[in-house]
Amino acid sequence: MIKTDILIIGAGPCGLFTVFEAGLLKLNCHLVDVLPAPGGQLTEIYPKKPIYDIPGYPSVLAGELVDNLMEQIAPFKPGFTLGEKADSLKKTGDKEFTLTTDKGTVIKAPVIAIAGGLGVFTPRKPPLEGLEKFEDNGVDYMVKDPEKYRDKNILIAGGGDSALDWTIELASVAKKISLVHRRSSFRGALDSVDKVMELAKAGKIDLLTEAQAVQLNGSENLESVTIKHKEKGAIDIPVDFFIPLFGLTPKLGPIAEWGLNIERSAVEVNTEDYSTNVPGIYAIGDINTYKGKLKLILCGFHEGTMMVQSAFKYIYPDQKLSFKYTTVTGVEGFTNE
Amino acid sequence: MSENIHIKVKDREGNLHELEAPTDMNLNLMEVLKAHELPVEGTCGGMALCASCHCYVISDHDLNDPSDDEEDMLDQAFFVEDNSRLSCQIKIKESLDGLDVELAPV
Numbered sequence: 477m478i479k480t481d482i483l484i485i486g487a488g489p490c491g492l493f494t495v496f497e498a499g500l501l502k503l504n505c506h507l508v509d510v511l512p513a514p515g516g517q518l519t520e521i522y523p524k525k526p527i528y529d530i531p532g533y534p535s536v537l538a539g540e541l542v543d544n545l546m547e548q549i550a551p552f553k554p555g556f557t558l559g560e561k562a563d564s565l566k567k568t569g570d571k572e573f574t575l576t577t578d579k580g581t582v583i584k585a586p587v588i589a590i591a592g593g594l595g596v597f598t599p600r601k602p603p604l605e606g607l608e609k610f611e612d613n614g615v616d617y618m619v620k621d622p623e624k625y626r627d628k629n630i631l632i633a634g635g636g637d638s639a640l641d642w643t644i645e646l647a648s649v650a651k652k653i654s655l656v657h658r659r660s661s662f663r664g665a666l667d668s669v670d671k672v673m674e675l676a677k678a679g680k681i682d683l684l685t686e687a688q689a690v691q692l693n694g695s696e697n698l699e700s701v702t703i704k705h706k707e708k709g710a711i712d713i714p715v716d717f718f719i720p721l722f723g724l725t726p727k728l729g730p731i732a733e734w735g736l737n738i739e740r741s742a743v744e745v746n747t748e749d750y751s752t753n754v755p756g757i758y759a760i761g762d763i764n765t766y767k768g769k770l771k772l773i774l775c776g777f778h779e780g781t782m783m784v785q786s787a788f789k790y791i792y793p794d795q796k797l798s799f800k801y802t803t804v805t806g807v808e809g810f811t812n813e
Numbered sequence: 814m815s816e817n818i819h820i821k822v823k824d825r826e827g828n829l830h831e832l833e834a835p836t837d838m839n840l841n842l843m844e845v846l847k848a849h850e851l852p853v854e855g856t857c858g859g860m861a862l863c864a865s866c867h868c869y870v871i872s873d874h875d876l877n878d879p880s881d882d883e884e885d886m887l888d889q890a891f892f893v894e895d896n897s898r899l900s901c902q903i904k905i906k907e908s909l910d911g912l913d914v915e916l917a918p919v
Contacts, residue, residue: 517857521856521857521862521863522857522862525860594856600889600891602891603892603918634888634889635885636888636889657888658887658888658893659884659888661884663881663884663885663888688893722888722891723889725856771858
């Protein structure tokens with residue numbers, strides 16, 4: 477079990493910077509994120525894109541901004557639970573919330589800061605009838621253990637790096653592997669594309685381009701997938717496993733079940749301190765909404781800064797908070813006990 | 814001041830919407846759809862980095878060909894047809910008056 481002062485849900489830029497501002501008040505933070513690395517959208521969607529509206533940086537790559545934030549908050553030694561989804565949140569005492577992740581990690585804190593951005597990044601599921609029925613019975617959205625696919629017939633769908641990489645990786649493990657993609661060109665790294673083309677030429681994989689999966693067949697378990705080829709029409713491919721790899725997309729997810737006032741997939745907050753309707757729970761960054769809301773990283777930084785002041789008063793109602801500038805004592809002046 | 818253009822949009826329930834859009838504000842179609850509260854996510858903000866503003870272009874207006882980035886993202890969309898586009902990559906300009914689009918299913 478992990479205990480902290482502020483449990484931050486979402487390790488995007490806003491959640492990360494909040495660690496810094498909380499640290500100045502000697503509040504410890506722990507962050508939970510479903511993605512395996514910190515940075516949220518910046519890492520997952522646009523790490524190589526320049527951002528031009530971070531004060532003091534005429535231009536900074538999204539990935540660099542995340543690296544800088546990690547360096548900036550390092551003195552405050554935040555805890556991280558990455559690759560796990562914040563699942564259930566319960567009030568378990570006076571000023572105590574208990575969060576359990578989908579992998580069973582338990583974290584307790586008096587204050588929750590939801591910095592969930594656009595929500596939980598989840599695999600994009602193709603709109604095929606019966607898809608959910610075959611989940612765990614032949615349909616997988618990620619490859620956890622390649623051995624599962626040894627000597628099996630596999631159909632992978634998608635045209636990006638993960639589709640290409642897993643096709644290459646599983647080619648030597650699976651009995652037969654087919655890759656279906658809607659275009660004849662791929663967007664993945666060039667050497668992966670070359671490798672897949674070589675495997676196809678050598679007859680080691682079945683490459684089905686200009687085609688899309690349109691139907692799943694089977695009673696209990698998945699038995700075959702029907703694909704629609706641009707010229708050849710419908711083709712039935714017998715499979716043990718179908719692995720659609722179409723990237724990740726954010727969904728609001730379990731946050732919707734936590735008793736918070738939600739308007740259009742965003743959490744309503746009071747702009748005085750970004751508190752929600754539940755005392756002790758705050759929402760900052762892209763996940764919140766209020767009159768005049770702008771989804772900007774710099775606004776999220778401001779919201780996190782204001783929020784930790786309120787969180788301090790909530791945790792320690794009797795203590796007086798004296799505001800200090802980092803320019804006076806440096807960050808060391810705040811980290812030293 | 815330049816003229817506004819008119820755009821026809823069929824939403825996912827089959828309802829028709831007539832939108833008016835200014836051509837002098839450097840808007841893209843995704844932004845216009847969102848401004849009219851049509852159910853388009855535009856998650857990435859218009860960088861052709863998600864596929865949440867996928868639409869079909871029904872009219873035969875002369876549009877720029879999709880960039881590689883846009884094609885790459887369409888690979889992650891579903892129900893992709895030959896007339897599929899990411900609406901964030903369609904710049905609103907005078908020659909698009911009368912544009913007719915349909916929102917793709919999600």
